Amino acid sequence: MPAKKLARPLLFLGPPGAGKGTQARAVAAHFGVPQISTGDMFRDHVARSSALGRQAKAVMERGELVSDDIVSGMVAERIRRPDCAGGFLLDGFPRTVPQAERLETLLAEAGFPGPLAVNLEVSYTSLIRRLTGRRTCAVCGEIYNIYERPPQQEGRCDRDAGELTERADDREDVVRERLNEYERKTKPLIEFYRHRKALVGVNGDESPEALTGRLIQLLEKAA
Structure with a gap:
């Protein structure tokens, strides 16, 4: 078991493809706290066709x-579950300043302090390669990249030989629109949390491995 817990709820900022989900999983595992991923929750609902x-x-x-309304309602319910009592990570929320303001209310109502925001800064060229090259195992969810981390056998997962699929929102035209959407709506969050002295x-x-190590060291010092 980890020796330290998170001092406050943690969230990751950064554009699509910055590695927020990867780092959230690694940090959550190290500190023994749940990762609350809106993306995972959305994909679960999509798979069940709810x-x-x-x-x-x-x-x-x-x-x-x-x-x-949809996202904040999901988050409000999730953070009140018993496994969040010792801390948690938010992955994919908030994405706008109004969501961040709503999150402060949700956390206060549930008895948590304000969050610490970690901003992952990645170049535009790297983001395009990461997103358009991303492939996900249909069986176990393992993520590959045909440019930077290809599987040993093309189109098949190294772990279980499951089929590697491309998400509809990883097509290049959709990727560029997602990045534009981030610039318009999500990037102002950086200033929101910087103003509150809650941004790293x-x-x-x-x-990914080097970044995980540096994040853990940083967060343990803050604990």
């Missing part, structure tokens, strides 16, 4: 963001 899933799928395939910036162009 009413929310059908709505979310249509929105994500257009490269747009799901409504605040890190170089997201590093290897």
Whole structure:
């Protein structure tokens, strides 16, 4: 078991493809806290073809963001579960300043302090390669990249030989729209958390392993 816990709820900022999900999983495992991923929740609903899933799928395939009411309602329910009592990570929320303001209310109502935001800074060229090259195992969810981390056998997962699939929102035209959407709506969050002295910036162009190590060291010092 880890010797330290997170001092406050943690969230990752950065554009699509910055590695927020990868780092959230690694940091959550190290500190023994849950990773609350809106992306995972959306994909679960899409896979089950629920009413929310059908709505979310249509929105994500257009490269747009799901409504605040849907997302904040999901988060409000999730952070009140018992496994969040010792801390948690938010992955994919908030994405706008109004969502960040809503999150402060949700956290206060649930008895948590304000979050610490970690901003993963990645170049535009790297983001395009990461996203358009991303492939996901249909069986275990392992993520590959045909440019930077290809599987040993083309189109098949190294772990279980599952088929590697491309997400609809990883097509290049959708990727560019997602990045434009980030610039318009999500990037102002950096200033929001900087103003509250609750922002830490890190170089997201590093290897995932190096970045994880640096994040853990930083967060343990803050604990």
